[in-house]
Amino acid sequence: MxxxxxxxxxxxxxxxxxxxxxxxxxxxxxxxxxxxxxxxxxxxxxxxxxxxxxxxxxxxxxxxxxxxxxxxxxxxxxxxxxxxxxxxxxxxxxxxxxxxxxxxxxxxxxxxxxxxxxxxxxxxxxxxxxxxxxxxxxxxxxxxxxxxxxxxxxxxxxxxxxxxxxxxxxxxxxxxxxxxxxxxxxxxxxxRAAVRVHNVFAGELHTCATTAGDGLYCWGSDRAGQTSIGEQRAVPTRLAANLWSVGSCGTDFTCVLGVFGERQCWGWNDAGQIGDGTMREEVVGPTEVTEPALDLIDSGWNHTCGIGEDGRLYCWGGNRNGEVGEQDIGGGVATPRLLAPDDRFLQIATGGFHDCALRTDGRVLCWGLNESGEVGTGDFVDRTAPTEVGCIEGECVDDWISVAAGDFHTCAIRGEGELWCWGGGQNGQLGTGPMLLANVASPVGPIEGGPYALAAGGGSHTCAITSEGALACWGRNDFGQVGIGTTDQNSRPADVVAPGRAAFRALGLGRDHTCAIRTDETLWCWGRNTEDQLGLGDGAGDRVTTPRRVCFPPPVISARTSAR
Structure with missing residues (x-):
């Protein structure tokens, strides 16, 4: 603007x-x-x-x-x-x-x-x-x-x-x-926040977060039951009290993990994205699955991947481009499928129709849709199985420490905090400046700024947090998802600042909106708000171009607790 x-x-x-x-x-x-x-x-x-x-x-x-x-x-x-x-x-x-x-x-x-x-x-x-x-x-x-x-x-x-x-x-x-x-x-x-936010995860039109000792909250669109609330909500609404650890949001579904590895998913299930062995075009309520026990999880448009307690990698859901590692592309996989059984992994990042995982030896493997170069193999050919990528000037390096995926692009951080990106760049989401607004099939970088400790990809934008907690975003910005007070596209990292002096520590990027958790355990969101996915309440408008604090209902204090 x-x-x-x-x-x-x-x-x-x-x-x-x-x-x-x-x-x-x-x-x-x-x-x-x-x-x-x-x-x-x-x-x-x-x-x-x-x-x-x-x-x-x-x-x-x-x-x-x-x-x-x-x-x-x-x-x-x-x-x-x-x-x-x-x-x-x-x-x-x-x-x-x-x-x-x-x-x-x-x-x-x-x-x-x-x-x-x-x-x-x-x-x-x-x-x-x-x-x-x-x-x-x-x-x-x-x-x-x-x-x-x-x-x-x-x-x-x-x-x-x-x-x-x-x-x-x-x-x-x-x-x-x-x-x-x-x-x-x-x-x-x-x-001091009365409600302390631990994790945030964002889908296309909805967002969820876990809080300290108080369970799970979701808000935004519920057109396919992805919030499990029954109707669209403009503010965080509590779903269940449990010891939830992490979660992920797909386009129209949601999955969360408990501290003991149990998984619960709900929402649209036409491609088996719930992962309970069924595949039906209808809204599915909260469905618990205990096998395999997972420690990490991430979701793309209509598929999910997770890493088990033993470091093994699993994927399920839509497989139109091999994103769940099944060579028989075009259908769906309704039960978690084991990929690369001889390897062990530390992190998983799912894009729209591709995935990347960080192996324990510091190497990055990617697979799935590759028409924009998002798999990073140096070409534009889809991959139906994990393939080693992250090769710089012909050498595949083994010092990657983190990986992130947007809808059609990927970014990864090397040991010294260097951030490299590849894939679709038409909206500046690769962060390399206006001279490179195109598809790139191999890593480009390092991206200016940093050293970086964490990165995340949205629909066509990217955000990263430095080792000192400073936040920068870049890429498509038509809804203000970059968070710098305008809707101008940014092809280089731009500083994002919320009122106060607290640093940032966690990110959750949706299709066209962004959420971040600060070190004071408060949640801030900005970007597209057409379905109340920012959680800011009525009257916030269809787009918000700077970080706004998301307020949660105060914790309920029981009579027994208050009498102590």
Whole structure:
């Protein structure tokens, strides 16, 4: 989405003297739809000496993007001075629609930039109070650090949701006040989640997650019974309390694993994707299967693969292109089928109609549909059995540590954190830049950024987490699934940031939406929301372009527990 750069404030320069090197240029931004509801912007600047500016300017309506900047210069060039700048969008009645504020400082003999956004998510939010501002619907401390000149990325607050900006530093809130979702509280400067999310897995139009000690939740479309709820739900809905470990979502079905390896699947079963030995075109309710006992599981469009307790590899479901390792392609396999019986595996990644697995010796094997080069064999011929891939410049390496699969592409991480990708690249999902928007049958990379510790593939987009917990996404972005505030396609890694300072640790990518778990065990989702697959509740809209917190129902406390 094209962004508005609000009202010109060039008259703020101090007289006609030459602008000194020590300076901060402040820019205000808003999305088109929000800016269209406003008629003017009010800007206020306060310094150590008091108020330096308080003015209101009309918004430009000449059909072009306007740069609005507030150049700030410290008195006497003293870089130790600080400033507070705020901006508010006003409607035709002069009422405030939304506002943002920032406290920042200077760098001696450097020009810096501060890009502040007035967010749709902050409209209607109660005032955050002294030392705090609203970002993406969340109140955070208003401390910001201006970036280098020319860095036009959205500036991020230095403080978290349970911190206040005091004298230019983030001070923790220890008052136990409410934060985040219902039941969350501020403790020692951190918003402690009442519901802690352990795993998230996403399908085409639905999403599920497991939580600490509270079971399994699903939301989104239930057109084929894939959520087992009976109807579409816009917020996480609890299915069952159990010691669930991991799970996976296919197009119209879901599977989860218990801590003892038992498997339960439900949803559409026309190709045997439930894996209970049956194959029928009807919705199947939760069906438990105990053999073989599995530790890991992942699902493609209409098939699933898993790794057993002994490291053996199994697949079942649709086999149109050999994705379950059956040479008799075109039908389905209704019972888990053992593949590569002499090998042992550490990880499985299923794409739309292909699969890749990481062997214990650090080599990657792939099979299934290969018309986009997603199997990675250097050609575009389908494979009906696991075939070693991951060959770079003709040499098949054995230091792979992780593998991920999108619908028609694959990525894998080597031992030093290098990320390589192959397969369909028409939407930039390979992350190699605009010069390579095509199908590639062999690994290309390493992808910029990193070192990477984890990657995941969606329909035509990719996300990866660095060893320090930073998140980057790239590829198709028509629903905002890349998570950077626009719907522009990105062919290189772009930083994704959620309010607060917690890092990311887990990913769940759907066809056109993305979910990620932070180290504070909170879940954030963004992208396509046409069937409520983001779990954000009514009114979130059909697409969300930045990470939004997913709230779960507070845990039920029994009378016995509360009486202790």
């Amino acid at each position: 094209r962004a508005w750069l609000l009202a010109g404030l060039a008259g703020l320069a101090l007289g006609c003297r030459t602008v000194p090197a020590t300076q901060v240029l402040v820019f205000f931004h808003a999305e088109d739809e929000l800016a269209a509801e406003a008629t003017s912007i009010r800007v206020r600047v306060d310094t150590d000496e008091g108020n330096a500016l308080d003015r209101t300017d009309p918004l430009s309506r000449d059909g072009v993007t306007h740069l609005a900047r507030v150049p700030l210069v410290p008195r006497d060039g003293d870089a130790s001075r600080r400033f507070r700048v705020s901006g508010a969008l006003l409607d035709a009645r002069g009422e405030v629609l939304v506002e943002v504020s920032a406290v920042g400082g200077y760098v001696s003999h450097e020009r810096r930039e501060l890009h502040l956004w007035l967010d749709r998510e902050c409209v209607g939010i109660e005032p955050c109070g002294d030392g705090r501002t609203c970002q993406l619907g969340v109140c955070t401390g208003e401390c910001f650090e201006p970036g280098p000149l020319g860095d036009t990325a959205r500036s991020q607050p230095l403080c978290g949701e349970c911190e206040t900006c005091t004298s230019g530093a983030c001070a923790p809130r220890r008052d136990g006040t409410s934060c985040g979702c219902e039941g969350d509280t501020c403790q020692d400067g951190t918003c």
